[in-house]
Amino acid sequence: MKSVDTKPSPDHSAILRVIRSIPVGCVASYGEVAERAGLPRRARLVGRVLGEVPPGEEVPWYRVLRSNGRIAFAPGSRGFREQVRRLSGEGVLVVSGRVDLARHGWDRNLDAVLWAPPAPSAKKSAAKKNVSSKKR
DNA sequence: GCCCTGACGTGAA
DNA sequence: ATTCACGCCAGGG
Numbered sequence: 362m363k364s365v366d367t368k369p370s371p372d373h374s375a376i377l378r379v380i381r382s383i384p385v386g387c388v389a390s391y392g393e394v395a396e397r398a399g400l401p402r403r404a405r406l407v408g409r410v411l412g413e414v415p416p417g418e419e420v421p422w423y424r425v426l427r428s429n430g431r432i433a434f435a436p437g438s439r440g441f442r443e444q445v446r447r448l449s450g451e452g453v454l455v456v457s458g459r460v461d462l463a464r465h466g467w468d469r470n471l472d473a474v475l476w477a478p479p480a481p482s483a484k485k486s487a488a489k490k491n492v493s494s495k496k497r
Numbered sequence: 498g499c500c501c502t503g504a505c506g507t508g509a510a
Numbered sequence: 511a512t513t514c515a516c517g518c519c520a521g522g523g
Contacts, residue, residue, distance in 0.1 A: 391505050392506060402505095402519095403505090405518065405519065408503075409503080409504080409520065411504055428505075440504075444504095501523090502520105502521090502522090503520095505517105507515105508515095509513105509515090510513085510514080
């Protein structure tokens with residue numbers, strides 16, 4: 362036997378390693394994963410690798426989304442529903458196939474969360490008595 | 498080896 | 511918010 366074995370590509374394992382390290386309840390974009398794996402601009406490779414991951418592997422593939430927080434699968438498709446289900450199961454809110462990265466993003470800037478942005482509803486209702494009705 | 502496709506990303510119109 | 515054009519790169523035909 363010379364070289365008929367599988368492909369232990371370092372990039373491949375690096376990507377899986379990063380994905381496996383995404384905390385529960387958090388999500389990351391393909392681009393982020395690629396970057397953290399030392400492969401900047403290789404977002405597509407991340408998608409390809411995930412597609413090759415055999416079922417049964419302990420890889421939280423569902424925590425990986427597009428850079429805009431949208432699920433990569435076509436809405437309504439099998440994978441789409443499965444991903445929504447899994448994310449919801451971890452407490453990640455998914456609205457219209459989309460996740461609020463400022464809230465669940467792994468790479469999110471903590472300032473955005475700790476500083477608490479001004480009430481966006483100040484335009485419609487000029488603060489009646491309940492300043493915050495959503496978030497938290 | 499060339500061409501097309503794709504679990505992507507970003508900037509511009 | 512949407513659509514388009516490009517950039518990137520591994521596979522498959």
